[in-house]
Structure formats: structure tokens, C-alpha cells
Amino acid sequence: MSISSQSDLVSAEISPHEFSQLWRASRRESLGRAWYKFSRNPLSLIGAGTVLFVIILAVFAPYIAPYPEHVKPFTDFANASNPPSSSHWFGTDEIGRDILSRIIFGYRFSLTMGLVVLSIVVPVGVFLGLVAGYFQHTWFDTIIMRITDIFLAVPPLILALSVASILERNLLNSMLAVCLTWWPWYTRLVYGITTGLRNEFFVTSAEITGASKFHILFREILPNCISPVFTKMSLDMGWVIIIGASLSFVGLGVQPPNPDLGTMVAAGRRYLPDEWWMSVFPALAIVLVVLGFNLFGDGLRDLFAAENS
Amino acid sequence: MVNKAPLLEIKNLRVHYKVYGGVLKVLDGVNLTVYPGEKVGLVGETGCGKTTTMKTALAILPVPPGVVVGGEILYKGRNLLAMSPRQLSNVRGREMTMIFQDPMAALNPVFNVEQQFTPVLKHAAKNHLSNKEIHAQAVLALQDVALADPERLLQAYPIQLSGGMRQRVCIGMALATRPQLLIADEPGTALDVTIQAQVLRLLNNLVDRLNTSIILITHSLGVVYETVDRLYVMYAGNIVEVAPTRKLFSNPLHPYSQGLMDAVPKLSGGGISQGISGRIPDYSHPPAGCRFHTRCSHVMEICRHQKPPEFEVEEGHKVACYLYGPKNQEAAV
Amino acid sequence: MSEAILEVRDLKKHFVVDHIGTFRRQPVTVRAVDGISFDLQAGETLGLVGESGSGKSTIAYILAGMYRPTQGRIHFRGLDLFSENGKRPLFLKKEIQIVFQDPGSSLNPRRTIAQNLAVPLQIHKPDKNIMRETLRLLELVDLPAIYMYKYPNMLSGGEKQIVAIARALATDPSFMILDEPTSALDVSVQGKVINLLMRLQSDLDLTYLFITHDLSLMRNIATRVAIMYLGKICEISKGSEFFQNPQHPYTQMLLSSIPVVSKDEEKLKPAKMIPTGEIPSPVNIPPGCSFNTRCPKKMDVCFEIDPDFVEISRQHFARCHLFGQTQKQG
Numbered sequence: 001m002s003i004s005s006q007s008d009l010v011s012a013e014i015s016p017h018e019f020s021q022l023w024r025a026s027r028r029e030s031l032g033r034a035w036y037k038f039s040r041n042p043l044s045l046i047g048a049g050t051v052l053f054v055i056i057l058a059v060f061a062p063y064i065a066p067y068p069e070h071v072k073p074f075t076d077f078a079n080a081s082n083p084p085s086s087s088h089w090f091g092t093d094e095i096g097r098d099i100l101s102r103i104i105f106g107y108r109f110s111l112t113m114g115l116v117v118l119s120i121v122v123p124v125g126v127f128l129g130l131v132a133g134y135f136q137h138t139w140f141d142t143i144i145m146r147i148t149d150i151f152l153a154v155p156p157l158i159l160a161l162s163v164a165s166i167l168e169r170n171l172l173n174s175m176l177a178v179c180l181t182w183w184p185w186y187t188r189l190v191y192g193i194t195t196g197l198r199n200e201f202f203v204t205s206a207e208i209t210g211a212s213k214f215h216i217l218f219r220e221i222l223p224n225c226i227s228p229v230f231t232k233m234s235l236d237m238g239w240v241i242i243i244g245a246s247l248s249f250v251g252l253g254v255q256p257p258n259p260d261l262g263t264m265v266a267a268g269r270r271y272l273p274d275e276w277w278m279s280v281f282p283a284l285a286i287v288l289v290v291l292g293f294n295l296f297g298d299g300l301r302d303l304f305a306a307e308n309s
Numbered sequence: 310m311v312n313k314a315p316l317l318e319i320k321n322l323r324v325h326y327k328v329y330g331g332v333l334k335v336l337d338g339v340n341l342t343v344y345p346g347e348k349v350g351l352v353g354e355t356g357c358g359k360t361t362t363m364k365t366a367l368a369i370l371p372v373p374p375g376v377v378v379g380g381e382i383l384y385k386g387r388n389l390l391a392m393s394p395r396q397l398s399n400v401r402g403r404e405m406t407m408i409f410q411d412p413m414a415a416l417n418p419v420f421n422v423e424q425q426f427t428p429v430l431k432h433a434a435k436n437h438l439s440n441k442e443i444h445a446q447a448v449l450a451l452q453d454v455a456l457a458d459p460e461r462l463l464q465a466y467p468i469q470l471s472g473g474m475r476q477r478v479c480i481g482m483a484l485a486t487r488p489q490l491l492i493a494d495e496p497g498t499a500l501d502v503t504i505q506a507q508v509l510r511l512l513n514n515l516v517d518r519l520n521t522s523i524i525l526i527t528h529s530l531g532v533v534y535e536t537v538d539r540l541y542v543m544y545a546g547n548i549v550e551v552a553p554t555r556k557l558f559s560n561p562l563h564p565y566s567q568g569l570m571d572a573v574p575k576l577s578g579g580g581i582s583q584g585i586s587g588r589i590p591d592y593s594h595p596p597a598g599c600r601f602h603t604r605c606s607h608v609m610e611i612c613r614h615q616k617p618p619e620f621e622v623e624e625g626h627k628v629a630c631y632l633y634g635p636k637n638q639e640a641a642v
Numbered sequence: 643m644s645e646a647i648l649e650v651r652d653l654k655k656h657f658v659v660d661h662i663g664t665f666r667r668q669p670v671t672v673r674a675v676d677g678i679s680f681d682l683q684a685g686e687t688l689g690l691v692g693e694s695g696s697g698k699s700t701i702a703y704i705l706a707g708m709y710r711p712t713q714g715r716i717h718f719r720g721l722d723l724f725s726e727n728g729k730r731p732l733f734l735k736k737e738i739q740i741v742f743q744d745p746g747s748s749l750n751p752r753r754t755i756a757q758n759l760a761v762p763l764q765i766h767k768p769d770k771n772i773m774r775e776t777l778r779l780l781e782l783v784d785l786p787a788i789y790m791y792k793y794p795n796m797l798s799g800g801e802k803q804i805v806a807i808a809r810a811l812a813t814d815p816s817f818m819i820l821d822e823p824t825s826a827l828d829v830s831v832q833g834k835v836i837n838l839l840m841r842l843q844s845d846l847d848l849t850y851l852f853i854t855h856d857l858s859l860m861r862n863i864a865t866r867v868a869i870m871y872l873g874k875i876c877e878i879s880k881g882s883e884f885f886q887n888p889q890h891p892y893t894q895m896l897l898s899s900i901p902v903v904s905k906d907e908e909k910l911k912p913a914k915m916i917p918t919g920e921i922p923s924p925v926n927i928p929p930g931c932s933f934n935t936r937c938p939k940k941m942d943v944c945f946e947i948d949p950d951f952v953e954i955s956r957q958h959f960a961r962c963h964l965f966g967q968t969q970k971q972g
């Protein structure tokens with residue numbers, strides 16, 4: 001749009017109401033464009049669909065699962081170890097519980113795990129990264145970044161396993177263990193972005209007009225971190241779920257009889273290969289959700305990359 | 310010069326880029342001719358398609374996203390676009406070489422200057438070169454570009470050189486093979502004025518001495534004023550005007566050329582003009598008719614619908630604008 | 643026109659970039675600005691010209707308050723800009739504003755133009771209606787009001803720079819530092835930005851420190867011109883005089899390097915001065931006159947003694963042994 005051809009529009013006559021309408025229209029337009037770009041990649045769409053599907057399963061588990069009572073203490077030895085059939089699509093386990101129902105409820109634990117972990121880890125990690133990055137070369141930066149280096153040097157699964165093993169075995173503690181291993185990734189990510197942005201002229205300009213540190217960190221720099229952080233969150237959901245499942249798999253996470261995908265794989269493993277459905281379906285369920293979040297995250301990343309170019 | 314056969318002839322070249330969410334219709338029928346020994350300039354705002362033209366001419370257009378939709382590029386009468394990779398490599402790097410805006414990007418940081426020369430010279434001599442000969446030729450090339458102490462310089466790495474020296478090394482490399490055509494894409498833009506002046510003067514003298522043809526691409530009119538014989542003005546993927554350089558500067562005809570010339574601040578004073586309002590169009594939906602009509606102050610009805618053909622106003626002075634069409638000629642002047 | 647609003651005296655800024663030596667670590671310093679003095683009169687445009695790396699931006703950043711000088715004093719309307727206790731008071735931040743070179747990084751890409759403009763408004767005009775002020779600013783720089791809700795990536799480079807100018811104006815400053823405001827723009831767009839700046843200067847009584855490497859541009863806008871080389875000013879004089887009667891060898895070299903587009907301009911170029919050499923690294927500034935590595939008129943004394951800044955005619959100063967008394971000592 002040319003500068004001069006529009007100057008007849010310059011007038012304060014337009015009311016604030018009209019402005020907010022214009023703004024909403026432009027917002028709608030950019031959201032529309034974003035969706036258009038996102039939807040051009042079939043894999044991102046599949047990812048988004050899978051994620052949505054799993055979320056619906058988890059939220060409406062009691063209405064969707066064919067045998068909701070099978071997630072409580074329940075035994076039905078008459079129907080134990082049945083292979084997949086029309087009444088039990090994914091078969092039953094060694095004490096007669098419907099595997100499909102338990103998977104659907106299992107997603108509740110997986111997603112809760114992911115959500116709780118990320119909602120603790122992201123704010124903490126982002127905050128530390130912002131502050132350390134903005135106050136680069138100060139003692140705060142040194143301490144925080146050394147600590148993250150130490151954490152990042154240890155593989156997350158091993159760290160989570162060792163932390164979880166010294167605590168009491170329950171869902172809460174396994175979440176705590178994963179949280180401890182996960183925040184440094186966000187600190188690192190945001191630290192990198194912040195150290196790049198603190199020398200950008202828009203930050204400098206705010207500084208020299210007298211803006212507060214709070215304004216600079218949270219109004220100027222933070223908005224620029226949101227896209228990469230969201231992308232990483234989506235990619236991480238899958239990984240957190242895998243780590244949570246792994247903890248349950250070795251008996252450190254969700255305790256029976258609660259249905260967790262990792263626990264189910266672990267329990268079913270003993271009946272391989274004859275009664276394969278007991279471990280294979282829960283394992284596939286894990287793959288599905290992890291893949292879904294990863295594809296979705298990749299889609300988001302491409303979208304943000306296209307937006308910035 | 311006109312009676313000789315052209316060295317390079319770009320005919321009605323059309324190049325698009327296929328990108329996420331659309332097709333950028335960048336080059337819209339570019340015509341450009343270079344005669345042997347001639348110095349030709351190509352100017353236009355950033356984004357008007359100069360680099361795309363040059364890359365296509367050298368067959369180094371990235372495909373995808375680039376697509377050549379039409380036209381031909383005749384080098385000594387043979388169509389480069391139809392050549393096999395082998396035939397192409399006989400031309401490119403031997404008879405036709407290039408210099409880029411950013412000399413750092415053209416040099417590989419992990420090799421020293423001599424190692425940078427080696428593949429270039431070997432390629433040009435079809436590998437029949439001993440290391441000694443390479444060394445000798447490289448020394449000569451560095452002497453050509455007035456670099457002192459070439460022996461020591463050949464052992465230096467790109468980061469050890471200043472910007473001006475790097476660009477000289479690139480020029481030396483491009484001319485070491487004694488090509489017939491050199492395409493220089495903004496060779497001085499990344500440099501300071503005093504160094505740009507030196508680099509351009511050097512390039513100019515060397516090209517004269519070796520009788521190499523050159524296409525000098527730039528967005529700065531001052532750079533071409535003192536260097537080239539003939540000047541092409543490009544706007545949004547079209548050549549809008551071509552004339553001998555001095556004539557174009559003294560009598561620009563296309564409203565875009567006039568705007569550009571007017572916008573250059575003059576050392577002799579006289580204030581700064583408003584420039585050209587608006588900006589280069591969005592290539593996914595370029596304006597119909599004359600692509601410049603959205604920014605033109607002389608726009609007429611026909612400009613909005615029909616692409617103007619080239620009108621030859623004088624011998625060698627062509628302009629693609631209806632103001633100079635047969636009907637308008639008397640009225641406009 | 644006579645009141646000096648800014649006085650810079652013997653300003654130095656050295657950056658420690660590295661340390662050498664194994665045991666006794668010696669700092670490696672870049673002498674980015676190395677002893678600069680000048681005055682700025684209210685309402686004038688002082689042009690600061692020099693090759694890249696000569697220290698122009700460093701001066702701009704010191705004046706804007708991004709760095710503390712290593713040495714020297716700066717007074718703005720009689721007030722010390724860098725008093726002992728450090729922080730620059732808010733009313734001085736209001737008076738001195740800067741427009742940066744790179745329009746791409748001047749605006750926050752994640753915030754709308756209105757939000758970008760609101761930053762200085764909220765700080766300096768907390769009791770005003772931000773919306774009305776934003777509209778006033780856009781009107782001031784001739785941008786359509788609907789630009790409020792655009793994001794920077796929807797704007798062209800020239801428009802971004804105009805928004806950056808509007809933001810600088812938000813605090814109603816009296817002094818603006820323009821650090822190569824158009825060097826990232828095409829000439830076809832430059833005119834619009836420059837004309838806007840000139841109009842704003844006369845409408846709002848602004849004083850400009852205009853930094854550029856483009857002497858032709860400077861010719862058309864500056865009341866006075868200062869040429870910088872390796873952290874020092876080598877020549878300073880009234881604009882018109884400067885171009886008709888350049889004195890310092892470096893100035894002549896710069897002028898003769900300018901690519902021009904007409905015969906009139908060719909006549910203004912000192913023909914005998916052929917540009918040679920490159921600017922040395924500011925880590926190793928040559929002893930004596932720092933220009934001695936490239937100067938075609940160098941003498942023996944130039945390698946030993948740094949020339950003084952002398953007034954060679956009224957209001958025309960130069961730093962060169964060709965002028966002034968130091969010549970005798972050689």
C-alpha cells in the first residue's frame with residue numbers, strides 16, 4: 001500500500017468502535033491466512049486431528065469407553081485374556097478387563113501428565129531464560145546457565161528415573177521428576193532468543209526512552225518467544241508422555257489399578273507373544289498420541305517460519 | 310558495435326517463483342542484449358528482479374522455487390536453457406563468470422585464497438593444469454587486481470582479508486579465466502564509498518584491458534553513470550527503458566527512469582525530490598497492463614489494461630511506455 | 643540559531659574487546675571515538691559523515707544514553723548528560739530521541755504499530771489519551787490512521803522507518819539523532835523520508851544530528867558537516883563552504899569517491915585525488931595523523947605528530963599538518 005495514496009484517510013474522525021472492528025477484521029484475516037498455510041500440509045492436519053481425537057477420548061472417557069467400570073478394581077476371570085472380538089475390540093487382559101476402555105482412560109493420565117508438567121515447566125523455564133538472557137554476563141546468568149548445562153548433560157529419562165526412584169511411587173512424584181528434567185530446555189530456548197533480541201533496536205529504543213525492565217522483559221521480548229515456545233510445547237507433549245509412560249513401565253509412575261498406558265505395556269509384556277494384544281494396543285496408543293503431537297508441532301513450526309519470512 | 314553478432318541475448322524471459330501460498334510472477338518478458346566487448350548496466354529498485362535475471366542467465370536459478378516459464382537465453386546463438394549440464398559447464402565458469410554482492414559468501418571460509426583459485430582455474434582449463442601453473446596463474450590474477458604481495462596473500466584465509474580485498478580476490482578469480490562475459494551483481498554495494506570507487510575503477514580498467522563484456526547490476530545509478538556504455542532500467546520484472554548511458558541520464562523518458570534519476574541526491578545541491586510513491590507490486594498479483602501504472606503520475610486508461618510494447622524513440626533508445634506510442638508522441642513532449 | 647543546545651568536549655569511548663598475553667593480561671581496546679568536540683546550535687542539522695567503523699554510531703549511542711563515555715563531557719542545554727550518579731533523568735530522555743539505521747529491527751515485530759508507538763507515550767505522557775496521541779503521531783508523519791493495527795511485517799522498509807520517526811516524536815523531543823535513517827532504503831523511497839524529516843524539523847523546531855555515509859545526501863540537507871575518520875573529526879564547516887572548498891585530504895578523497903549522475907556534479911569532484919587504501923582497524927590506529935596510511939599529501943611530520951584541530955577560515959576547522967603551526971616542527 002502506498003503512503004501517499006492513502007493520506008486522505010488520515011483523520012481522527014474514525015471512531016474507536018470502527019477501529020476495533022477494523023482490527024478484528026485484520027486479525028481474522030491473519031488467522032485465516034495462518035489456517036490456510038497450516039492446512040496446506042496434510043501431515044500437520046493429520047497431527048491436529050489426532051491430537052483433537054485423543055483429547056476428546058480423554059475428556060469424554062466415561063461416555064466413550066465401552067466398559068468404564070473396568071478401570072476400577074474389577075475382575076472377570078471368565079473373560080480373562082480374550083483376544084480382540086466384537087465385544088472387546090482390543091481384547092481383555094489377564095483379569096478380564098477391557099483393554100480399549102483402559103486405553104481411553106489411560107489417555108487421561110497421559111494428557112494430565114503432559115499438561116501438568118508443561119504448565120509447571122514452561123513458565124519457570126521461560127522466566128529463567130528471559131531474565132538470564134536479558135541480564136547476560138551477570139552472576140544470575142552464570143548461575144542459571146551453569147545449572148541448565150548440568151541438567152542438559154544428563155539424558156532426561158535417566159534423570160527422571162533416578163529422581164522418581166528416590167521418591168514415593170505415585171503419579172504426583174513422577175510428574176515432579178519429569179518437571180525437574182524438563183525446565184532447562186525452555187530456559188535454553190528462551191535464553192537464546194532473548195540474547196538475540198536484547199540488542200535489537202526496538203528493545204534499545206524502549207530502554208532509552210525509560211521503559212521499565214518489567215515492560216522490556218514481558219511486553220517487548222516475551223511476545224517474540226511465544227511462537228517457538230508453543231511449537232516446542234507441542235513437540236514436548238509427546239516426549240513427556242513417553243517419559244511418563246516409561247516411568248510407569250518400570251513401576252515408578254501411576255500405580256495399579258489405575259490404567260496407565262506405560263503400566264499396561266509393562267503388564268502385558270509378560271504374556272507376549274501369545275497374548276500380544278495386552279501390550280501391543282497400549283503401545284500403539286502411545287505411538288499415536290506422540291506422533292500426533294509431533295506432526296502438529298512440526299506444522300506449527302512451519303507456520304511460524306512462514307509467518308516470519 | 311551494433312553490426313556485430315550479440316554475445317548474449319535474453320529474449321522475452323519469464324521466470325516465476327512457486328512459493329508457499331502462490332506463484333510470484335517475477336520476470337515478465339525481459340529482453341537484454343550484450344555485444345562483444347560491451348559494458349552494459351542493469352538498474353532498478355531492490356526486488357525488481359535483477360538478481361533473478363542474472364541467475365537465470367547463468368543457469369544458477371534455484372529450481373524450485375524458481376521456474377522458467379518462457380523465453381530464451383542465447384549465448385553466441387545457442388540457447389543456454391536448452392543445454393545439457395555438460396555443455397553448460399563448458400560455458401559457465403569458462404566463458405561466462407560472475408561476481409556477487411557479498412564477497413564473503415562467494416569465498417569458502419575454510420580454504421585459503423590459493424585453494425579457492427584451484428577449482429576455478431582447473432575447471433576453466435578442463436583439468437589440464439599442474440599445481441605450479443595454477444600457482445602462477447593465481448599470482449597473475451592477484452596482480453591484475455592490484456593486490457600487493459600476492460604470494461603471501463594466496464596463503465591467507467578469507468576472514469583475514471578486508472572487505473575490499475575480498476572483493477578484489479573475487480574479481481581476480483572471475484577474470485582469471487579470461488571469460489568473454491562477466492556478470493557482476495552489485496559488486497560494490499557492501500563496501501564503503503572510497504573502497505567501492507576503487508573496486509569499480511579497477512574492474513572497469515581490467516574489463517577494458519581484457520576486452521571482456523560485462524553486465525553490471527546495481528540499484529545505484531551513480532555506480533553505472535561512470536562505467537557502462539548502455540543502460541537498461543528494470544521495473545517489476547520488465548525492462549522499461551534502454552539507451553546509451555549518457556543519453557539515458559540526460560534524457561530519461563520512462564516515468565520510472567525519470568523518478569529514479571530525480572530521486573538521487575545531487576552533489577550540486579538543489580534539494581531532495583519526493584521520489585516515487587508506493588512500492589514494487591506484490592508479485593503474486595501484479596497489476597494488469599503496465600506494471601508501473603500503480604505508481605505512475607502520467608497513467609492513462611490504456612496503461613491499466615494493456616502491457617506497453619517497446620517503442621524505439623531514437624536509434625538505440627527504447628522505452629516501454631504509451632507516452633511514447635505513435636499516438637501520444639506529439640502530445641507528451 | 644545562535645544558542646548552542648549541545649556541547650561535546652573531548653569525547654572518548656574505548657571498548658575493551660579482548661585480552662592478550664598469558665600472565666600479564668593486556669586489554670585490547672577499540673578506540674571507537676577518540677577525542678571529539680563539537681557544538682550543536684538550536685534548529686540546525688549537523689551532518690556527521692564517515693566510512694563504516696569510523697565511530698559515528700558510537701557517538702549517536704552515547705548521546706542517546708546507551709553507553710557512558712570513557713572520557714569527556716557532554717552538556718545539553720547546560721545540563722551534564724552524564725552526571726556522577728549515573729542515571730539520566732526522564733526529562734532528558736524525553737528531549738533526546740534517536741532513529742536507528744535498521745528499520746527491520748526498530749519495531750517490535752510481534753506488536754502492532756499502535757502498541758509500538760504506545761511505549762514512549764505510556765512513559766512520558768501517562769495522563770494523555772494514548773489512542774488520540776497515536777492518531778496524532780500518525781497524522782504528523784502522514785501515515786493513514788488504519789496503520790495503527792498493522793504489524794511491522796506488513797509495512798515496507800520506508801514505512802517502518804517513518805513509524806520509527808513517529809515513535810521518536812512521541813515524547814516531543816527537541817533534539818533528534820538520526821543514525822543513517824535512509825541507508826537501508828532505496829533512493830526512490832529515501833526522498834519521502836528525508837522530506838518528511840525536513841518538514842518535521844521546521845514544523846517542530848527540531849535540532850538534528852544527521853549521520854550518513856552519503857555526502858550527496860548531506861549536501862542537500864545539512865547546515866554544517868563534520869567528517870569523521872577513525873574516531874576523530876578531521877574537518878568541520880558550513881555545508882555550502884564544505885562542498886565548494888574541501889580542505890582536508892580525506893574529505894577530498896571522500897568527495898572524489900562519490901558516484902555521481904551528472905556533469906555538474908563531476909565538476910565538484912576533486913579530480914586529482916584518487917581514492918586508495920582502506921580504513922585501518924581501530925585497534926591499531928596509526929601513530930601521528932591516523933590518515934597517514936592513505937594520504938597522498940603526507941609528510942614526514944604526519945608519522946610522528948597527531949595534528950591539531952585548527953580554524954583555517956571562519957567556522958571552518960580541519961585536523962591536518964597542511965594547515966596550522968605544527969607544520970614547522972617537522
Ligand SMILES: Nc1ncnc2c1ncn2[C@@H]1O[C@H](COP(=O)(O)OP(=O)(O)O)[C@@H](O)[C@H]1O
Nearest residue numbers: 326328335354355356357358359360361362374
Ligand atoms: N529464492 C526465491 N524464492 C522466492 N522468491 C524469490 C526468490 N528469489 C527472489 N524472489 C522474489 O523475486 C523478486 C525479485 O528478486 P531479485 O531478483 O533478487 O531482485 P533484485 O536483485 O532486483 O533485488 C523479489 O521480490 C523476491 O520476492
Ligand SMILES: Nc1ncnc2c1ncn2[C@@H]1O[C@H](COP(=O)(O)OP(=O)(O)O)[C@@H](O)[C@H]1O
Nearest residue numbers: 657659672674693694695696697698699700924
Ligand atoms: N559495543 C562494542 N564493542 C566493541 N567494539 C565496538 C562496539 N561498538 C562499536 N565498536 C567498534 O567501534 C568502531 C566504531 O563503530 P561504529 O560507531 O559503529 O562506527 P560507524 O557507525 O561509523 O560505522 C568499530 O570498529 C566497531 O567495531
Ligand code: SF4
Nearest residue numbers: 931934937944962963
Ligand atoms: S596530516 Fe598529513 S597524513 Fe594527515 S591528512 Fe594531513 S597531510 Fe595527510
Ligand SMILES: [Mg+2]
Nearest residue numbers: 356359360494
Ligand atoms: Mg539483487
Ligand SMILES: [Mg+2]
Nearest residue numbers: 698699700743
Ligand atoms: Mg553505524
